[in-house]
Amino acid sequence: MFSASLPGPIFSVVNFALVNMNQKNQDKNKDHRYHRTGWLRAAVLGANDGIVSTASLIIGVTAAGTSLEDILLAGVAGLVAGAMSMAAGEYVSVSSQADTEKADIKLEQHHLSEDLEYELQELTEIYIHRGLDQSLARQVAKQLMAHDALGAHLRDELGINEHISARPLQAALASAGMFTLGALMPLAATIVVDASHIMQAVALSSLMALACLGALAAYLGGANITSGVLRVTFWGMLAMALTAVVGRLFGVMT
Numbered sequence: 031m032f033s034a035s036l037p038g039p040i041f042s043v044v045n046f047a048l049v050n051m052n053q054k055n056q057d058k059n060k061d062h063r064y065h066r067t068g069w070l071r072a073a074v075l076g077a078n079d080g081i082v083s084t085a086s087l088i089i090g091v092t093a094a095g096t097s098l099e100d101i102l103l104a105g106v107a108g109l110v111a112g113a114m115s116m117a118a119g120e121y122v123s124v125s126s127q128a129d130t131e132k133a134d135i136k137l138e139q140h141h142l143s144e145d146l147e148y149e150l151q152e153l154t155e156i157y158i159h160r161g162l163d164q165s166l167a168r169q170v171a172k173q174l175m176a177h178d179a180l181g182a183h184l185r186d187e188l189g190i191n192e193h194i195s196a197r198p199l200q201a202a203l204a205s206a207g208m209f210t211l212g213a214l215m216p217l218a219a220t221i222v223v224d225a226s227h228i229m230q231a232v233a234l235s236s237l238m239a240l241a242c243l244g245a246l247a248a249y250l251g252g253a254n255i256t257s258g259v260l261r262v263t264f265w266g267m268l269a270m271a272l273t274a275v276v277g278r279l280f281g282v283m284t
């Protein structure tokens with residue numbers, strides 16, 4: 031199924047590289063992928079949006095019979111607007127997540143300063159739930175709290191981990207940058223091909239880029255590559271087909 035979306039030779043190279051890298055890394059990093067999910071999600075989402083929205087925009091205005099100059103103008107405007115919107119959206123959403131974390135940390139600090147014995151009992155019960163017996167759980171809780179009481183509670187009670195705590199600016203830059211990278215793909219296709227083949231070139235290059243993106247994301251996230259590719263290309267195809275129809279209708283009406 032993967033081979034259906036990529037030309038034969040490209041498929042073989044991509045597939046070989048992916049399988050090869052996979053085998054090399056499998057033993058070492060098998061279960062250390064959660065720390066990638068934050069920026070990986072933002073980056074994949076950004077690139078996916080950049081490709082899909084810009085390609086759809088270009089296909090839509092092209093289907094309406096717009097001049098090349100206006101097609102490019104629409105594409106560039108779409109790139110800037112989309113990148114800014116991604117950055118703003120990501121910043122706001124990750125910031126509010128960071129605010130929630132900060133509030134939780136503050137509250138936990140307050141609890142620890144108010145009633146240490148209660149907090150020790152709380153942590154002990156968490157470890158009992160995870161399978162330790164009463165005395166060992168209390169011993170573990172005691173030692174961890176002596177070492178870093180706040181850290182132990184944040185990690186084991188609230189699930190706040192330093193590595194995955196929210197970084198709004200990093201997320202905003204990652205998604206805006208990836209959106210721009212993605213959007214450049216259909217724009218480049220528009221520029222290099224003959225004006226009469228813009229729609230085909232944009233659709234084909236975008237679907238190939240989406241397939242690679244889906245494969246890369248699935249590989250980095252340790253997920254199934256075929257379903258990663260299908261998921262991403264399906265929505266891209268749907269978006270491009272819909273805007274082509276809308277553009278054609280609008281072109282006929284005006």
Ligand SMILES: [Zn+2]
Nearest residue numbers: 149152183187
């Ligand atoms: Zn606590």
